[in-house]
Amino acid sequence: MSASIPSRSESSDPRPENEAAPRWVRTPPIDIFEIEEGLVLRADLPGVTAEGLELQVQDNRLTLLGRVTSAAPEGARLIHHEYHDGDFLRSFILSDDVDHERISAKLTQGVLEVFLPRTPRAEPRRISVQIQ
Amino acid sequence: MPVFRWGNPLHAFPDLEREMDRWMKSMDLAFEGLRLGRPFPALNVYVTEEEYLITAELAGCEPESLDVHVVNGELVLRGNRSLQGAIPEERFRRSERPSGAFERVISLPERIDEQKIRADFVNGLLKLHLPKLPATAPRQIKITDLNQPSATDSNPV
Numbered sequence: 114m115s116a117s118i119p120s121r122s123e124s125s126d127p128r129p130e131n132e133a134a135p136r137w138v139r140t141p142p143i144d145i146f147e148i149e150e151g152l153v154l155r156a157d158l159p160g161v162t163a164e165g166l167e168l169q170v171q172d173n174r175l176t177l178l179g180r181v182t183s184a185a186p187e188g189a190r191l192i193h194h195e196y197h198d199g200d201f202l203r204s205f206i207l208s209d210d211v212d213h214e215r216i217s218a219k220l221t222q223g224v225l226e227v228f229l230p231r232t233p234r235a236e237p238r239r240i241s242v243q244i245q
Numbered sequence: 246m247p248v249f250r251w252g253n254p255l256h257a258f259p260d261l262e263r264e265m266d267r268w269m270k271s272m273d274l275a276f277e278g279l280r281l282g283r284p285f286p287a288l289n290v291y292v293t294e295e296e297y298l299i300t301a302e303l304a305g306c307e308p309e310s311l312d313v314h315v316v317n318g319e320l321v322l323r324g325n326r327s328l329q330g331a332i333p334e335e336r337f338r339r340s341e342r343p344s345g346a347f348e349r350v351i352s353l354p355e356r357i358d359e360q361k362i363r364a365d366f367v368n369g370l371l372k373l374h375l376p377k378l379p380a381t382a383p384r385q386i387k388i389t390d391l392n393q394p395s396a397t398d399s400n401p402v
Contacts, residue, residue, distance in 0.1 A: 142341035142342045144339060145337070145338040145339040146336045147336045148332075157302075159302040159369035159370045160302070184372060186293055189291035189292065189293045189298065190292050190293075192292050195289060222307075223303075223305065223368045223370065
């Protein structure tokens with residue numbers, strides 16, 4: 114686990130007393146596909162804003178954490194329930210041929226798209242063989 | 246211990262079979278949700294003093310592609326989520342996000358002000374605000390006693 118992702122307890126945003134109930138952490142559904150230049154990862158993060166999104170690469174692990182502020186107004190009662198109002202968390206192991214320095218991401222209408230470019234292939238190097 | 250009817254004990258079997266059939270059918274319905282995965286979009290419904298609030302998780306949907314209407318006391322939410330674009334299927338290494346056309350029908354409770362239903366779409370989350378109608382004052386219904394015709398009720402001459 115990446116140590117630099119703060120857990121809920123040490124989260125800096127102070128929440129009102131009545132929201133101190135345990136929060137759900139959910140695994141968002143993802144798609145990964147190949148393009149010429151590398152891989153594209155898309156994740157459904159409905160309700161997540163750019164400010165609430167943390168994307169980190171540490172060693173070979175890519176971690177995404179999307180914080181969701183509850184859509185429910187003050188004092189609302191949940192009468193039908195199909196999803197948990199919680200934060201999104203998922204992490205991935207990157208292969209060695211992903212160029213970590215050039216990873217880029219964008220968030221549009223609750224969909225995160227991460228571009229994982231392939232490291233440019235090194236030129237073949239000729240190794241000269243000495244004849245003894 | 247099975248209980249058979251008086252008479253031919255085998256007559257009980259068609260009943261049992263029917264009962265099993267019915268049971269299997271209800272199982273099918275119960276597991277349909279599991280077989281097809283979670284319903285899309287996932288909905289939550291909240292209630293406050295003033296309104297009902299329906300939230301739908303619709304990440305990646307264009308607001309223009311969504312169709313929300315109210316008919317016969319039901320709210321219908323329709324749309325289409327297309328994901329792939331021009332990317333061929335064999336390029337996918339993982340494909341978990343649901344796509345395609347969807348429709349959800351939600352029965353509305355009574356006393357909803359249908360004219361004032363409002364829908365917001367922010368960050369892939371659709372919020373439908375359904376305001377409650379103000380509680381109507383109890384209306385007294387006058388009971389006319391037909392056995393005692395009053396003076397005003399007299400026959401015209």
